[in-house]
Amino acid sequence: MKRLFLKSILYVFLIIICLELIVRVFHLYSEAPIRFIDNQGVEKSLPNQTGFAVTGNRRQNFSKYHINSSGFNSYREFKPTKNKIEIAIIGDSFIEGMHQDYYNSIGKKLEEKLSNVEVYEYGYAGYDLSNQLYLINTYKKDFDLIDHIIIYFKYENDLVNGSYTPNNERVAMLKSPLFRIRDEFKLLKYVSDNGIIDPIKNFVINLTTKRKIDKLQKDKKDAQLNKDLIYLENFKKLVSTYGFDKRKISFLLNSKTTSNIFLDYCTLNGYQIIDFADAFENSKRRTTLIYDMHWNNQGRELIATVIAEHFKKIMQLNNL
Numbered sequence: 021m022k023r024l025f026l027k028s029i030l031y032v033f034l035i036i037i038c039l040e041l042i043v044r045v046f047h048l049y050s051e052a053p054i055r056f057i058d059n060q061g062v063e064k065s066l067p068n069q070t071g072f073a074v075t076g077n078r079r080q081n082f083s084k085y086h087i088n089s090s091g092f093n094s095y096r097e098f099k100p101t102k103n104k105i106e107i108a109i110i111g112d113s114f115i116e117g118m119h120q121d122y123y124n125s126i127g128k129k130l131e132e133k134l135s136n137v138e139v140y141e142y143g144y145a146g147y148d149l150s151n152q153l154y155l156i157n158t159y160k161k162d163f164d165l166i167d168h169i170i171i172y173f174k175y176e177n178d179l180v181n182g183s184y185t186p187n188n189e190r191v192a193m194l195k196s197p198l199f200r201i202r203d204e205f206k207l208l209k210y211v212s213d214n215g216i217i218d219p220i221k222n223f224v225i226n227l228t229t230k231r232k233i234d235k236l237q238k239d240k241k242d243a244q245l246n247k248d249l250i251y252l253e254n255f256k257k258l259v260s261t262y263g264f265d266k267r268k269i270s271f272l273l274n275s276k277t278t279s280n281i282f283l284d285y286c287t288l289n290g291y292q293i294i295d296f297a298d299a300f301e302n303s304k305r306r307t308t309l310i311y312d313m314h315w316n317n318q319g320r321e322l323i324a325t326v327i328a329e330h331f332k333k334i335m336q337l338n339n340l
Contacts, residue, residue: 050074053087060158061186063151064091064144073118075312086122090142095123098140100165107331108140108163109272110152111172115143119314129324134331140166146187148177149255153262154184156269166268170294170327173271175251175278182254183261248281255282270294272327276301296326 051071057063065087075081090098093116100106109115109127117125127139142155152171156163163169270292275283277297286293299322300307307319315323 053085053093055191056091057186057188057191058091061184062091062155062158063146063186063191065093067091075119075309080311081119081309083119083121084123085118092140092142092144093117093122093125094141095125095128096138096140098162100140100162102165104138105136106138106140106166107134107168107170107327108142108166109170109172109327110142110147110155111272112143112147112174113145114174114314115141115172116145117141117143117320118145119309119312120317120320124317126320126324126327129321130327133324133328137331146190148181149173149179149258150181150184153258153264157262168331169265169269170272171269173273173278175273175282179251179254179258179282182257184258248279251279252282252285255285264291266290266292270330272296272323274300294327294330296323299323299326 050073052073053065053069053071055063056066067087067089069085069087071085073081073083073085085093086095088094088097092098107130109130115126125141127141130139131137142152144151147155149171156169271286272294273296275293275295275297283293285291300319303318303322305318307315307322309316
């Protein structure tokens with residue numbers, strides 16, 4: 021019995037070693053860029069990193085990323101000047117673009133559709149409107165030089181916060197020994213990314229981080245306000261706190277998934293909107309990945325086209 025037990029342990033160990041080698045040789049694991057919070061309190065990726073993002077249990081999506089010196093996934097450095105025309109696109113993981121090679125990003129596609137324009141992509145997974153407006157306000161010197169700013173806006177989760185607070189807990193958690201071990205042990209990283217150990221991971225997260233009260237639900241219970249009104253109040257707070265230049269900032273959004281209350285408020289108060297709802301709805305090809313709801317190449321091509329058409333109309337009006 022003892023020999024059987026020892027043999028079983030040995031076989032399990034050898035199987036794990038073999039699986040680890042397979043995952044490494046075929047690069048089935050994803051290399052997430054290191055996150056950090058800079059001296060100004062902006063959360064972003066550690067500058068000058070390169071790696072590969074992998075999605076799916078059989079490497080269905082394999083793409084290269086490059087974090088520039090500003091801390092964002094981009095094929096170019098951000099060097100705004102008064103002598104060039106620059107467009108900044110700010111958003112969450114959809115703009116960060118880890119699901120597409122960094123040299124074939126939305127920004128690159130947009131530059132190919134507009135002449136003499138540089139596009140800067142300030143994308144970072146987890147950003148909401150509080151992050152985005154804080155970023156613009158904090159790096160005001162740079163954004164004052166940029167001619168146009170596009171904020172990718174997801175109504176479902178971008179207005180949960182009415183103010184910005186650096187997510188120190190998340191950054192600290194990702195630097196914890198448990199997560200470091202996960203990243204070094206590629207088989208563990210692989211099974212983690214594919215949800216196999218989600219129950220264990222969630223348990224660890226609950227142990228290593230404080231449970232947060234859902235402020236949205238609390239406000240709804242205390243004030244008896246519906247979600248749309250709470251979101252609208254949060255929007256007003258953010259704009260009041262960090263400012264908002266309506267002349268140069270536009271919202272990139274899907275009107276089909278955005279509250280009419282918010283859309284009507286934007287229309288009445290002069291906020292510019294770039295709506296990609298019809299482009300996606302009329303697309304004859306799928307716009308998202310099969311195993312992930314992020315945009316695929318078709319979706320990113322349509323986004324770049326919609327933005328390009330928006331700016332071409334602006335240029336025509338200016339010429340008139």
